[in-house]
Amino acid sequence: MNEExxxxxLAGRLDRLEAFEEIRDLPARYAVAYGSLDMEALTTxxxxxxxxxxxxxRAALQARMETGNQGPRGVRLAxxxxxxxxxxxxxxxxxTGSVYCRAEVERADGAWFQQAIHYGDQxxxxxxxxxxxxxxxxxxxxxVVTGDRPNRLPPAEWPANDVGRGTLPDRxxxxxxxxxxxx
Amino acid sequence: xxxxxxxxxxxxxxxxxxxxxxxxxxxxxxxDIDTLVSLYVPDVAVDDGTSGRSMLAGWFRTALGRxxxxxHLLGQHLIDLSDADHATGVLYARPEYEVDERWMxxxxxxxxxxxxxxGTWLLSRRETHAFYAADITDxxxxxxxxxxxxxxxxxATIDLPERFPTWQHAHGAxxxxxxxxxxx
Numbered sequence: 009m010n011e012e013x014x015x016x017x018l019a020g021r022l023d024r025l026e027a028f029e030e031i032r033d034l035p036a037r038y039a040v041a042y043g044s045l046d047m048e049a050l051t052t053x054x055x056x057x058x059x060x061x062x063x064x065x066r067a068a069l070q071a072r073m074e075t076g077n078q079g080p081r082g083v084r085l086a087x088x089x090x091x092x093x094x095x096x097x098x099x100x101x102x103x104t105g106s107v108y109c110r111a112e113v114e115r116a117d118g119a120w121f122q123q124a125i126h127y128g129d130q131x132x133x134x135x136x137x138x139x140x141x142x143x144x145x146x147x148x149x150x151x152v153v154t155g156d157r158p159n160r161l162p163p164a165e166w167p168a169n170d171v172g173r174g175t176l177p178d179r180x181x182x183x184x185x186x187x188x189x190x191x
Numbered sequence: 192x193x194x195x196x197x198x199x200x201x202x203x204x205x206x207x208x209x210x211x212x213x214x215x216x217x218x219x220x221x222x223d224i225d226t227l228v229s230l231y232v233p234d235v236a237v238d239d240g241t242s243g244r245s246m247l248a249g250w251f252r253t254a255l256g257r258x259x260x261x262x263h264l265l266g267q268h269l270i271d272l273s274d275a276d277h278a279t280g281v282l283y284a285r286p287e288y289e290v291d292e293r294w295m296x297x298x299x300x301x302x303x304x305x306x307x308x309x310g311t312w313l314l315s316r317r318e319t320h321a322f323y324a325a326d327i328t329d330x331x332x333x334x335x336x337x338x339x340x341x342x343x344x345x346x347a348t349i350d351l352p353e354r355f356p357t358w359q360h361a362h363g364a365x366x367x368x369x370x371x372x373x374x375x
Contacts, residue, residue: 014193018193018196018320021199022199024203025199025202025203028206028209028210061313068356091264091265091266091285092213092216092217092263092264092265094213094217095194095210095213095214105282106213108216108262108263108264108265110285124262124287135345149260149262152327157292157293157294157326157328158260158289158327159289159292159293159294160292172299175227176260177220177221177222177260177261180221180222180223182221182223182224182226183221183222185254186222186224186252186256
């Protein structure tokens with residue numbers, strides 16, 4: 009094989025592996041930053057022109073998250089245990105991800121609950137670094153008060169309520185198809 | 192061959208196997224049976240004694256049809272490459288299953304075998320071994336056999352940690368509270 013082509017091929021394969029590693033790091037960094045309520049560190053996992061509401065940029069996202077954390081519903085403690093990270097790379101320097109999380113959260117008003125969460129992520133490589141390109145789609149399987157069963161809970165309508173059944177798995181089309189009566 | 196290639200291939204294999212188990216978990220929870228069975232070798236042995244992906248699809252439809260929501264949270268994943276096309280894995284998981292009025296939580300290990308077919312890493316075998324399978328409101332050590340699953344519903348074998356010879360050596364074979372001996 010032509011040596012130059014060989015090198016390019018190897019570099020491309022190394023790039024892919026580095027992409028997986030860097031992307032795997034993002035939800036972990038998000039979880040660690042949330043655990044220490046370091047919203048500045050958290051926003052470094054996002055592209056610098058991240059949109060939040062009508063605003064753009066990391067500073068705006070940080071301000072929004074810090075404001076959201078004031079008041080009785082502010083997060084006092086968040087233990088985010090991240091797992092099941094599926095990463096699909098595209099050739100154009102973008103990627104999508106599916107991340108599971110089991111969260112234990114305390115709010116300022118004393119509320120303590122667990123959530124089973126799915127994050128739908130989008131990543132992009134900016135100046136050689138992989139980052140979240142938009143705010144993560146945080147969907148619930150359920151939220152529950154410790155000691156309760158999720159089975160008969162009403163819809164949480166997250167983020168309005170912490171506790172209740174979420175939009176998953178019902179929102180998934182394969183789930184609906186599985187439960188269709190056989191034709 | 193460039194001497195870097197085998198090193199790259201090792202890393203690519205490990206990454207592909209990590210993605211394989213994550214895709215398996217997501218496809219399970221999404222009830223995406225086509226994707227799920229595509230992650231197994233074409234001649235996969237099915238628990239009911241048959242083999243092949245279409246038989247496995249039927250098996251999964253029955254098995255997963257017994258549950259409401261399922262949630263497969265995966266954790267540490269030990270991967271041992273045997274050769275360029277074979278590997279084994281031990282994967283920790285904390286899956287949850289809605290079974291009628293119960294909400295089951297497993298502390299489990301998947302004992303996996305992987306094979307590379309036409310460049311794609313696939314599952315050839317998976318055994319589920321659990322420390323317990325308890326309702327979310329149970330104390331796992333205070334339920335008989337450390338499982339409150341209806342026996343017909345789940346194939347998990349509740350044989351950890353007794354299954355480990357090192358554990359036996361450290362603690363002896365005597366039954367502890369909630370011993371799973373004779374079950375599974």
